[in-house]
Amino acid sequence: MKKVYTMDFLGRNITVETGELAKQANGSVLVRYGDTVVLSVCVMGKTMLTQDFFPLQVLYQEKLYAVGKIPGGFIKREGKPTDAATLAARLIDRPIRPMFDENLRNEIQVINTVLSVDQDNSPEMAALLGSSLCLGISNIPFDGPVAGVIVGLVDGNFVINPTTSELEKSSLHLTVAGTKDAICMVEAGAQELSEKTMLDALMFAQENITKLCEFEQKIIDEIGVPKLELEKAVIDPDLQKEVEDFASSDMLKALRIKEKLEKYAAIEDVKTKTIEHFTEIYQEDENLEEILKNVDKVLHLVEANQMRNLVTIDKERIDGRKMDEIRPLFADVDLLPRTHGSALFSRGETQVLATTTLGALGEHQVLDGIEIEDSKRFMLHYNFPQFSVGETGRYGSPGRREIGHGALGERALAQVIPSEEEFPYTIRVVSEVLESNGSSSQATICSGCLSLMAAGVPIKAPVAGIAMGLIMNGKKYTILTDIQGLEDHMGDMDFKVAGTKNGITALQMDIKIKGVTKAILKEALAQAKKARLEILDVMTKAIAEPRKSVSKYAPKIDILYVNPEKIKDIIGRGGETITKIILEASNVTSVNDKDAVKVDLEDDGRVMIYHTDASIIAKTRKMIEEIIREVEFDKVYTGKVIKVEDFGVFVELWPGCEGLVHVSQLAHEHINKPSDILKVGDEILVKSLGYDAKGRLNLSRKECLPKKVKKEK
Numbered sequence: 001m002k003k004v005y006t007m008d009f010l011g012r013n014i015t016v017e018t019g020e021l022a023k024q025a026n027g028s029v030l031v032r033y034g035d036t037v038v039l040s041v042c043v044m045g046k047t048m049l050t051q052d053f054f055p056l057q058v059l060y061q062e063k064l065y066a067v068g069k070i071p072g073g074f075i076k077r078e079g080k081p082t083d084a085a086t087l088a089a090r091l092i093d094r095p096i097r098p099m100f101d102e103n104l105r106n107e108i109q110v111i112n113t114v115l116s117v118d119q120d121n122s123p124e125m126a127a128l129l130g131s132s133l134c135l136g137i138s139n140i141p142f143d144g145p146v147a148g149v150i151v152g153l154v155d156g157n158f159v160i161n162p163t164t165s166e167l168e169k170s171s172l173h174l175t176v177a178g179t180k181d182a183i184c185m186v187e188a189g190a191q192e193l194s195e196k197t198m199l200d201a202l203m204f205a206q207e208n209i210t211k212l213c214e215f216e217q218k219i220i221d222e223i224g225v226p227k228l229e230l231e232k233a234v235i236d237p238d239l240q241k242e243v244e245d246f247a248s249s250d251m252l253k254a255l256r257i258k259e260k261l262e263k264y265a266a267i268e269d270v271k272t273k274t275i276e277h278f279t280e281i282y283q284e285d286e287n288l289e290e291i292l293k294n295v296d297k298v299l300h301l302v303e304a305n306q307m308r309n310l311v312t313i314d315k316e317r318i319d320g321r322k323m324d325e326i327r328p329l330f331a332d333v334d335l336l337p338r339t340h341g342s343a344l345f346s347r348g349e350t351q352v353l354a355t356t357t358l359g360a361l362g363e364h365q366v367l368d369g370i371e372i373e374d375s376k377r378f379m380l381h382y383n384f385p386q387f388s389v390g391e392t393g394r395y396g397s398p399g400r401r402e403i404g405h406g407a408l409g410e411r412a413l414a415q416v417i418p419s420e421e422e423f424p425y426t427i428r429v430v431s432e433v434l435e436s437n438g439s440s441s442q443a444t445i446c447s448g449c450l451s452l453m454a455a456g457v458p459i460k461a462p463v464a465g466i467a468m469g470l471i472m473n474g475k476k477y478t479i480l481t482d483i484q485g486l487e488d489h490m491g492d493m494d495f496k497v498a499g500t501k502n503g504i505t506a507l508q509m510d511i512k513i514k515g516v517t518k519a520i521l522k523e524a525l526a527q528a529k530k531a532r533l534e535i536l537d538v539m540t541k542a543i544a545e546p547r548k549s550v551s552k553y554a555p556k557i558d559i560l561y562v563n564p565e566k567i568k569d570i571i572g573r574g575g576e577t578i579t580k581i582i583l584e585a586s587n588v589t590s591v592n593d594k595d596a597v598k599v600d601l602e603d604d605g606r607v608m609i610y611h612t613d614a615s616i617i618a619k620t621r622k623m624i625e626e627i628i629r630e631v632e633f634d635k636v637y638t639g640k641v642i643k644v645e646d647f648g649v650f651v652e653l654w655p656g657c658e659g660l661v662h663v664s665q666l667a668h669e670h671i672n673k674p675s676d677i678l679k680v681g682d683e684i685l686v687k688s689l690g691y692d693a694k695g696r697l698n699l700s701r702k703e704c705l706p707k708k709v710k711k712e713k
Contacts (some may be wrong), residue, residue: 001019001213001474001657002018002019003017003018003019003223004016004017004021004118004478005017005018005214005215005218005219007058007079007212009211009212010036010043010160010161011031011206011214012121012161013032013033013034014031014032014033014129015030015031015032015033015412015570016029016030016031016130016133016219017029017030017032018030018137018151018219018223019038019223022039022041022256025041025042025043025121026042026043026044026132026134026138026139026140027041027042027133027134027135027136027137027139027140028040028041028042028134028136028208029130029133029134030127030682031126031127031129031130031661031704032124033118033121033122033123033131034115034118034120034121035117035118036114036116036117036118036121036122036123036126036128037066037114037115037116037126037128038113038114038126039110039112039113039115039130040110040113040127040129040130040134041110041111041134041270042108042109042110042111042130042134042135042138042140043108043109043110043111044107044108044138044139044140045106045107045108046106046107046228046561047106047516048105048106048231049105049106049107049710050105050231050296051105051278052293052296052570052672053102053104054097054102054103054104055105055108056093056096056097056100056108056110057094057107057108057109057110058089058092058096058109058111058112058131059089059092059109059110059111059112060081060085060086060088060092060112060159060367060369061078061081061085061111061112061113061114062078062084062085062114062123063078063113063115064078064368064369066114066115066116066117066123066370067107067117067370069368070098071262071323071368072368072701075383080327081351081373082112082367082368082369083403083407084367084369084370085369086400086403087094087403087404087407088112088123088124088127089400090400090404091124091148091175091185091187091648092110092112092124092127092128093178093451094148094177094184094185094510095146095148095177095185096110096131096132096135096142096563098140098184098511098512098513098514099135099142099143099146099174100142100143100177101141101143101232103232103233103234104141104230104232105207105231105232106230106235107274108140109180109650110131110134110135110304112127112130112131113580114127114256116369117370119164119187119235119371119372120163120164120279121161121435122150123370124148124175125147125148125149125150125161125175127552128147128148128164128196129147129148129216130175132145132147132216132420133145133216133220135221136216136217136219136220136224136350137219137220137223137224137225137227138224138225139226139227140227140228140229141227141228141230142227143514144179144216144221145180145213145216145217146177146178146179146184147178147208147209147212147213148176148177148185148211148212149161149175149176149208149209149212150162150173150174150175150176150304151172151175151176151204151206151316152167152169152170152172152173152174152200152323153171153172153176153190153193153197153201153203154166154169155274157605158200158201158204158637160204160205160208164372165380165632168483170195170297171190171193172188172189172190172191172198172201173187173189173190174190174198174201174202174507174527175186175188176202176205176206176209177189177209178205178206178209178213178514178515179209179213179514180209180212180213180214180217180326180513181480181515182206182212182515182516183202183205183209183509183515183516183521184496184511184515184516185509185510185511185518186507186508186509186515186574187507187509188504188505188506188507188508189253189411189412189415189505189506190415190499190504190505190506190507191413191415191503191505192415192461192499192500192502192503192504192505193503193504194504195467195522195525195526195529197503198504198507198525199355199518199521199522199525200431201246202518202521203518208662209288213394214291215694219652224650227605228247231363231619234299235294235297236294236431236585236637238299239291239294239295240294240298241300241411242437243274243278243298243299244298244301244302246274246277246278247270247271247274247299247302247303248277248306249300250270250273251267251270251299251303251306252306252310253266253268254266254269254270254535255267255303255306255307255310255318255486256310256318256320258319258320258348259349260368260437260484260485261390263318263704267303267709268415270297270299271299271371272692273297274295274299275292275295278291278292278295279328280293281323282304286469289387291526291662296321303486303490304490307408307471307486307487307490308471308472308473308490309473311323311471311473311478311480311532312471312472312473312476312477312478313473313476313579315478317480317487318484318486318487318696319484321346321482322481323368323478323479323481323483324527324531325349325481325482325532326347326466326482326531326534326535327347327350327482327532328346328347328348329346329347329535329536329538330344330345330346331343331345331346331447331539331541331542332344332542333447333450333451333452333453333454333542333543335353335367336355338553339355339356339357339392339458339551340356340357340456340550340551340553340554341355341356341357341451341452341454341455341457341551342354342355342356342451342454343446343447343448343449343450343451344447344541345443345446345450345539346435346443346444346480347439347443347446347535348437348438348482348484349435349436349437349484350433350435350436350438350440350443350484351434351436351443351588352430352431352433352434352440352444352446352661353432353434353447354427354429354430354431354444354446354447354448354450354451355429355432355451356427356429356431356448356451356452356454356455356457356553356557357427357428357429357430357455358425358426358455358457358550359424359425359426359428360425360555360600360610361377361424361425361426361428361600361608362426362597362598362600363426363491364376364377364426365379367378370400377412377420377425377426377427378408378410378414378417378426378427378428378429379410379427379428379429380406380407380409380413380428380429380430380444380448381398381428381430381431382398382402382403382405382406382409382433382441383398383402383430383431383432383433383438383527384401384402384433384440385432385433387408388433388434388435388436388438388440389435389437389485390407396572398486401541405440405441405444406431406444407499408441408445408506409431409444409445409448409509410429410431410462410508411443411506411545412445412465412498412499412505413445413448413449413452413459413463413505413507415456415463415505415506416460416461416462416463416505417452417459417461418457418458418459418460421638422428422458423457423458423550424600424606424608424705425555425557425558427452427457428673429448429452431444431447433450436485436487437484437485438467438483438486438487438488439465439466439467439482439483439484439488439496440486441465441467441496441508442464442465442466442496442498443465443468444465445463445464445465445506445606446463446464446465446535446539449462449463449539450539450542450543452546453543453547453662454461454543454546454547454662455547455550455551455554455672456546456548456549456550456551456554456705457546458546460500461500461501461502462500462501462536462539462649463499463500463505464498464499464500464536464537464539465496465497465498465499465506465532466482466496466498466528466532466535467482467483467488467494467495467497468480468481468483468493468494468495468496468497468524468527468528469483469487469488469491469492469493469494469495469498470490470491470492470511470516470520470524471490471509472486472492472513475506477520479523479524479527481527481528481530481531482531485520490513490575492513493509493510493511493512493513493514493516493520493524493562494507494508494509494510494511494614495507495508495528496508496510497525497526497529497532498522498532499529499630500536501530501532501533501536504525512590517589536695548613552612553611553612554608555598555610555611555612556612556613556617557608557609557610557617558607558608558609558610558612558617558618558621559607559608559609560606560607560609560621560624560625561605561607561627562605562607562624562628563605564603564604564605566590566604566605566627567601567603567605567607567626568606569627569628569656570601570627570628570637571601574670577656578599578601579591579622580594581620581623581627582597582599582620583596584623585616585619585620585623586595586611586616596619597609597610597611597616597620598610598611599620599624605622606617609621609624623655625658626654626656627649627655627656627657628653629654629657631657631659631688631697632688633688633689633690635687635688636685636686636687636688636704637653637685637687637688637699638653638654638683638684638685638686639651639652639659639683639684639685639686639699640652640681640682640683641678641679641680641681641682641683641684642680642689643680644672644674644675644678644679644680645674646663646673647662647663647674648660648661648662648663648665648674649666649674649678651686652704653683653686655663657697658697659696659697660696660697660698660699661684661686661699661700661701664702665689665698665699665700665701665702665703666678666701666702667701667702667705668705668707669703683705684701684704685701686700686701687700687701687703687704689697689703
């Protein structure tokens with residue numbers, strides 16, 4: 001039976017409908033937020049799988065009919081998820097995943113289908129609410145609810161779920177998810193905001209998340225069904241103690257090795273010896289395979305617990321650093337001679353090479369999704385090859401992790417990218433992770449920033465990033481600066497903070513526990529600021545400020561401002577005129593030739609000319625100026641005869657500008673045929689008589705000739 005629940009959330013209605021759609025799923029809700037409509041369903045597999053991880057899959061499916069669009073391309077249907085859809089799926093996955101028992105082994109899928117989009121009411125936040133609710137009312141074990149909000153900062157005031165017009169004026173775009181008691185996920189871009197302002201925004205978000213969670217809980221209490229008691233992956237306590245007694249001491253010694261590959265080899269050696277030991281003990285047992293699987297799980301727990309004890313009790317990190325100490329830093333620029341900008345940044349055993357490429361504005365990325373933005377001129381792409389961690393693996397299109405890390409780096413640096421008016425280029429930064437031992441996304445921000453400065457992009461200020469960690473042990477906790485791989489993998493929080501010396505430009509937080517407190521967030525932000533300033537000092541020693549000019553291999557630019565009505569004249573019929581200009585100015589046979597000059601024409605009258613050769617830019621400009629030149633009334637010009645007819649001759653004043661000299665305007669005396677006195681190619685003086693009612697230019701040769709004086713008899 002259909003049931004409808006409505007909540008007035010800060011002046012806007014959120015409506016939840018259940019019992020009518022997708023009734024064969026374990027849980028299903030339709031969330032309406034303004035005119036945004038999202039269907040969220042959850043389904044659980046019937047059997048327990050054998051893999052050693054919790055099989056949760058979260059999908060966010062954009063349907064272009066939701067915004068009245070037909071998909072581009074030849075197929076005309078939705079295909080591979082857009083980057084925005086992938087990021088939205090991650091945004092939902094991250095806060096709900098910690099709410100499941102990690103020992104569950106039944107496959108669970110949460111599918112969000114965006115059916116209608118009102119750009120003022122976030123479909124991502126509606127989908128997060130729907131995901132939590134469909135799980136909450138279902139029989140799937142889930143320790144929710146969770147909810148999320150977006151926080152903007154407009155005219156000094158925090159705004160929850162800002163409209164598109166408010167976001168345009170906002171200096172903050174903060175997405176926060178949490179339970180009614182604590183924050184469990186953060187994603188933010190900001191215009192150099194202080195730590196205090198960011199913390200206040202986080203707490204403001206939490207207050208409103210609590211209201212949403214209470215709304216969800218009322219629905220769950222009314223219509224939720226009992227949760228299933230599922231079989232979980234359990235380990236025999238006697239076996240667990242045996243493994244812990246055998247391996248703990250050697251594992252601790254391995255963890256204290258400072259060099260990554262040597263440490264990992266020693267840890268692997270401990271695991272191998274332990275597996276061999278228990279294989280020998282239980283070789284006659286018919287459940288040997290299952291026993292060894294459990295031994296491997298316990299070894300993972302031993303590794304995690306030893307690291308936790310080291311950090312929280314002994315106050316010792318596995319590589320010997322202090323809790324707030326950064327690994328050795330290195331920064332350099334100009335490694336690659338032909339790129340427009342390049343830089344290398346290393347932090348310990350994490351190393352990233354970044355390049356910057358500049359292109360014409362017309363080379364912007366076209367976005368075919370449900371968002372308002374249909375293009376972007378600044379892109380950051382992150383690549384994480386398997387050799388960076390000394391392993392073999394899959395190579396192909398970027399996965400969710402690479403898209404997510406690239407988006408974080410892009411968000412951090414986008415805050416300092418100059419406007420299109422200040423720097424009319426499309427900008428692409430590519431991050432190549434060469435080595436990784438934690439925090440490669442933050443090293444990407446550092447190397448990407450250095451490459452931008454080396455390329456001559458006039459960024460507002462240098463940006464650095466740092467990853468903070470959290471190790472909980474009962475009520476004790478320790479915050480770590482610059483976490484490495486194992487500290488991230490075994491820890492409870494990955495809190496990435498990027499910014500300039502003046503403030504924060506990006507945040508991202510993921511946790512494995514069910515929430516963090518204000519005190520932890522405040523301490524982590526303060527510790528991150530200290531680290532960020534240390535990194536910025538190293539970066540600015542490599543390059544103090546953006547170069548004053550772009551690379552000789554980068555396209556140079558010249559901008560003309562013309563009457564917007566003249567743009568169509570520059571383009572010409574079917575693009576004929578602009579094509580002719582490009583081919584002649586560049587001396588190429590195709591506008592797609594790599595050496596062809598690029599010309600971007602904007603509706604506001606801006607004409608932007610790009611090429612590495614300044615002389616070609618100048619030639620292109622001159623040709624365009626000839627086209628947009630306007631003929632002045634009553635002014636004399638030198639023109640070339642291009643066509644001779646019985647009624648007159650056509651004269652070209654300059655390329656693209658021609659007019660008619662009627663036969664009556666050829667001379668003071670009567671002319672029978674224009675061909676009697678003129679031929680194609682003749683240069684003559686003509687005076688402008690202006691344009692007729694049909695827009696045709698009339699010229700006179702007669703007005704430029706001296707009048708003949710009649711002789712007196």
